[in-house]
Amino acid sequence: MTSGSVTEPTHASNVAGRPRGAARPPRLAGRSPEGPTEAAIWTHGLGKRYGDRVAVDHLDLQVPRGTLSGFVGPNGAGKSSTLRMLLGLIRPTAGQGYVLGASISHPARYLGRVGAMIEGPTFHPGLSGRRNLDQLALLRGIGGRRRADRARRVGEVLAQVGLTERADDRFTAYSLGMKQRLGIAAALLPDPSLLILDEPTNGLDPAGIREIRALLGQLASSGMTVFMSSHLLTEVEQICDHLVMINGGRMLFQGHVTDLLSAEDPRILMVPERDDDARRLAGLLGETGLRVEIDLCPGPSCDAGVGERHPVVTAHAREGVAADLNRLAMRAGITLRSLRTHRPNLEETFLRVTGEIDGDLVRFGRTPDGSVPAVGAGLDPAQSRGGAT
Template identity: 50%
Template sequence: MEVHEVTKRYPGGVTAVDGLDLRVHEGEVLGFLGPNGAGKTTTMRMLVGLVRPTSGRIRVLGHPPGAPRALARVGALIESPAFYPHLSGRDNLRLAARYAAVPDTAADRVLAEVGLSERADSPFRTYSLGMKQRLGVAAALLKEPSLLILDEPTNGLDPAGVSDIRELLRALGRAGRTVLLSSHVLGEVEQICDRIVVIDEGRLIADGTPDDLRGTLGQTVLLFDADPLDAAATCLRGHPGVRAVEPVDGRLRVVTDPALAAELNRRLVQAGIDVRELRPLRHSLEEAFLELTAPSRQQPAEPATTTGGTR
């Protein structure tokens, strides 16, 4: 799937997507992140032909979005799934299968794939929110799609429901499905996705693996196990490159510049302080996301990394 310099403007001058470049490679699970109003859902609607771009070029499996040849191989869950409340999950899927021109037996296959076989004959209205979301993913899988587009599949779910969807998406990734996943649950994206793109105000601002995105932060966090701890804290606070020193469970959490770890260790040793352990703490994806989308960063820019990207 390729998106090249795509812009979408609505009447009144609102620009939802602004010159976006995006590529999803075959067999990868791609996380599609951005704050509310960044243009994620508009982009996904353009990918399935529900919205036409103002300018730019989109190709889905080699075809224009919305073309029958593309739609035949794309499964999508855009926002909340809609089913008949009085029908069972199985009957809802059989009806969807007929609309998609696939055999009714596909319903049983996808119910098993999303773990709903035991509740297949229960009315949709009796389903929990997590089960409803899983049924929506099942409907998207009916055509055995080459590309699966999921917009916030964990939206509104409790922890158990989030866990259900996470395990389902992991299974889809292991099965070699190509998945474009929009989500605000960054921990889930970090665990599931091979690559992540971040957009803000309709523009691409980062593209890379989770490790790539964490690496865009201009600081590092070190954990020191030192004795005496109070003397170590005083010593480190006196260094101009140290931004914060905080005692945590008998150790020191130190926020500093990435290149200063060895120098800070020497400083402690030269002060007669016993350093028993020094290790870097891994940044969270959430920290990287917040820094990338901070107001001071919301100017058109090259992506933070270009691993697998298009720029």
């Protein structure tokens, strides 16, 4: 692979292969392009095939230095293959990439400055956590040949991940969460400039997740770049300032988390007292020029403030017009059971952009291709109450 001049990728063109019914992801605003030497991770046209299957498809990736970046996508989206290519574990079949300014075709030039935990961490079962880390430090030449220097560094990373009190227990006695902590400690041994973590909070209880969240925030604040994959989107939303979202091996979005969320329309959710009024209300709102959708709420998962199954009329409108919409409904003789404003969080945005539709919503009120019926094509309440197949 050779380097060369490239053009800035247009992300609107990177949505080919988007599942039918999924909306086009928002354009990223305000991102300054970084070249292969400025970014912590940079790829252009990166691809990986396994026979006829395309795992990663022309991925243009930029992870700025000093950020805490989340790497998200559905299962099979290409996240693991991407991480393995960046770490030199597998070779790409197309494109080029740079990590900390060095080409991924020569991983030995940068791996000494990278710490990584990919999939579940594996250690010698008969050794303690401390002894396992000591052996890893010895193999990697961390702390030199002096045992005291290695022991000091091992003690530091054990303290960072909260394992000091259990450091001398055998690895076999560790819970899944403790094994995850030890894996992160091993990744921190070389005091890396770039930390790559695959599902770092897997198996942790809520208290452990908070501790790891705080640790990763501290590492990013110190100037370390953290690039982590995670299926816990609430955690990504809370701790990451940069986001990379892929699906089908292709880029859907990259940039600041706030850029993605601010591009989402606020929503006003209305549940009429009488189910039969839902279509009439949707028609009234549609006449004002608002984009309106109807779903049959299958329960609290609809987040509409009701616990029973009722049609929910969703208007995409700024939050300040909720009172006006309530008055419009009242003038039409429509009493609302519930009215609330809502701005989609990262999980909801992720489901929309990737086309991953909740099973209840498919069964109650979504069309077979996953889209939401528009005004005038609303649900037949009688059919909906019976449950569509």
